Amino acid sequence: MATLTRQVPFYGLMAEFSTPEALIAATKAAREAGYRKMDAYSPFPIEEVIDEIDHGRSTGIPPLVLTAGLIGATTGFVLQYIGAFVDYPINVGGRPLNWEGWPAFVPITFELMILLAAFTAAISMVVLNGLPMPYHPVFNAPRFDRASQDLFFLCIEAVDPLFDRTETERFLRTLAPNQVSEVES
Secondary structure (H helix, E strand, O other), rough: OOOOOOOOOOEEEEEEOHHHHHHHHHHHHHHOOOOEEEEEEEOOOOOHHHHHOOOOOOHHHHHHHHHHHHHHHHHHHHHEEEEHHHHOOOOOOOOOHHHHHHHHHHHHHHHHHHHHHHHHHHHHHHOOOOOOOOOOOHHHHOOOOHHHHOOEEEEEEEOOOOOOOHHHHHHHOOOOEEEEEEEEO
């Protein structure tokens, strides 16, 4: 009779270090080895680690905000043009009924551009960054609760192109960590 084992999704490997210097050295070594999908956790910001970790994970928010801003500006201008020159062309206060009157459209055009861009930025930031995320797989790592107190962690994610479970674990052990543990999803 065959036993069924449940496959637990695998997030990556986590190495634990006691000092910030050890974390800095490990992060530099991992970067030089070619790992790019990694993250470090420490009780305080460490600039050298931040420089080594690849933060090039684009969420696509800037193009969305630009597009929404352009749509907002175009919509604001077109709506005012249609209202002022097509549907209801009334000459009030000597305003010209041709393109010479476009400066009056600038405030509304600008405001609608900002409005749509701001809403798009806020909503896409929340949605595309996966928020709210009250739980992260690294919370499964042993002793990870001490990352906010006195320990330093380096996690190489399983989605990294160079990631191989045994080779990555062997590499992390060469960095002299306190321990290396698997992080389950």
